[in-house]
């Protein structure tokens with residue numbers, strides 16, 4: 737079965753949209769599944785095992801997912817194997833949101849271990865930007881509301897089936 741992968745930087749609304757799609761579609765939220773399977777928060781896991789340990793488990797979760805809609809974490813595009821896997825197995829939908837808007841949403845959130853000071857996060861955003869663009873099948877304008885983004889992804893799902 738061909739899947740829809742939802743990608744984008746932290747704070748672009750992937751989880752929020754995924755929750756809305758959940759009433760109609762089978763949705764696998766990889767960050768949530770990570771926390772359920774490990775019995776600890778991602779922040780706690782990073783503190784104990786570091787980012788590399790997290791990335792290894794994240795790739796395993798991605799490749800084992802059976803759901804029609806897969807909501808990824810912001811760093812899924814860091815690994816080439818993940819980018820290739822998503823491209824080969826589905827439609828990759830990218831929520832492309834300007835950094836200033838993202839920063840307003842995530843600056844004060846203690847649950848994102850990679851959110852440090854603004855300039856550092858902006859550099860991460862800039863480094864990742866071409867990775868999202870390169871893997872995306874569909875680009876959505878991230879200034880849209882959560883409702884609008886949800887509707888756009890529903891359209892992708894309807895057209896695919």
Ligand SMILES: Nc1ncnc2c1ncn2[C@@H]1O[C@H](COP(=O)(O)OP(=O)(O)OP(=O)(O)O)[C@@H](O)[C@H]1O
Pocket residue numbers: 744745746747748749750751752753767808809810811841848878879880881882885
């Ligand atoms: N398009 C939007 N309009 C208004 N608020 C939004 C929008 N997208 C996200 N938000 C808000 O920003 C916050 C972060 O969103 P969310 O957790 O869905 O991001 P995410 O893409 O899943 O990030 P991560 O990669 O870190 O998991 C939430 O409070 C959410 O309601």
Ligand SMILES: O=C(O)C1=C[C@@H](O)[C@@H](O)[C@H](O)C1
Pocket residue numbers: 745746767778808809810811812847848849850
């Ligand atoms: O952008 C990232 O690298 C991350 C985003 C979150 O969704 C989580 O997957 C984790 O905090 C790492």
Ligand SMILES: [Mg+2]
Pocket residue numbers: 750751752767808809
């Ligand atoms: Mg999320």
